[in-house]
Amino acid sequence: MTNTDRLVATFASSLNIEASQVVDGLEYNTIPQWDSVAHMVLVAALEKEFDVMLDMDDIIEMSSVGIAKEILTKHDVVF
Amino acid sequence: MQPASYNPSQQANKAVLITGATSGIGMALAQQLAELGYLVVVNSRSEASCKALAESIGGLALPFDVTDEAALKVAFKTLNGYLRDNELSLYGLAHCAGSMITQPFHFTNTAALQQMLNEHVTGTFLLSQWSSKLMMREQQGSITLLSSVVAQQGSVGQVAYASAKAAIEGMARSLAKELGQYGIRVNAVAPGVIDTPLIAELHDEKRNEIAQSTVLKRLGQPEDVAKVLAFLLSDQAGFMTGQTLAVDGGLQLP
Numbered sequence: 001m002t003n004t005d006r007l008v009a010t011f012a013s014s015l016n017i018e019a020s021q022v023v024d025g026l027e028y029n030t031i032p033q034w035d036s037v038a039h040m041v042l043v044a045a046l047e048k049e050f051d052v053m054l055d056m057d058d059i060i061e062m063s064s065v066g067i068a069k070e071i072l073t074k075h076d077v078v079f
Numbered sequence: 080m081q082p083a084s085y086n087p088s089q090q091a092n093k094a095v096l097i098t099g100a101t102s103g104i105g106m107a108l109a110q111q112l113a114e115l116g117y118l119v120v121v122n123s124r125s126e127a128s129c130k131a132l133a134e135s136i137g138g139l140a141l142p143f144d145v146t147d148e149a150a151l152k153v154a155f156k157t158l159n160g161y162l163r164d165n166e167l168s169l170y171g172l173a174h175c176a177g178s179m180i181t182q183p184f185h186f187t188n189t190a191a192l193q194q195m196l197n198e199h200v201t202g203t204f205l206l207s208q209w210s211s212k213l214m215m216r217e218q219q220g221s222i223t224l225l226s227s228v229v230a231q232q233g234s235v236g237q238v239a240y241a242s243a244k245a246a247i248e249g250m251a252r253s254l255a256k257e258l259g260q261y262g263i264r265v266n267a268v269a270p271g272v273i274d275t276p277l278i279a280e281l282h283d284e285k286r287n288e289i290a291q292s293t294v295l296k297r298l299g300q301p302e303d304v305a306k307v308l309a310f311l312l313s314d315q316a317g318f319m320t321g322q323t324l325a326v327d328g329g330l331q332l333p
Contacts, residue, residue, distance in 0.1 A: 044216045051163060
């Protein structure tokens, strides 16, 4: 399983959406499933899946799937 | 003797971070939780003291200054690695660190006020933020904070300290409301006068006067508070959140 696959699976399970919906352009608060509560569930799941600890600034900036990839890349996750 | 419902295996994979763990209430709690089977993560500013206590109770030493945000981040990343490698989860936080400034209001400068706010309010904020993020992974956790009887009653010479402690009670209630949806409970205890290094400078006459002002006619011991903290941390308090429990020998009774 590639890191992209893991990212998609984590987004899909945390937000309870189809994997096909997890594209780089998907943005926070543009679907009912990705609200502030789900955002922190997602953050916790991403941290666990990729074994990273995100800073508070990362959490605030993580406003799309694409940006989530950029942030994880900063934490040495390769896509 | 253990509580009837006590089951050591239930605590076996649960880690609890205790700040200020190398003296007073924090140390009493660290010893109690270790006996109950939790993995105790021992924090204070002193690396040597942390290591000594961690070694004696079979815990993990994690020294850092709770007011130093950069150091706190590094410490949590270290803790995350340790928990991962040992298949543990962070179940609890007990924030017991913090000093007390006692001086007349007009002798209290803003540096003293800022010190109290940094230790008690900013420290609580940051520790709760990072701890709850780890707890969210398992959708469970218990955060216990240290208020004080002076938060509700006020105290001559403790304007800065009482202000900071009052803020903690508001923070506990707000955190409880916000973190409950992630399975995380947040409570506080408000100790009265406890026989810890914080009151070491009081002379015997004053200590006796304070003791006589309680309903139980004695000063509290660190173990008195630690037992209540241990209860709030445990599943036995699983339906309690947003509460501040006084542990003061009846000092606040009208």
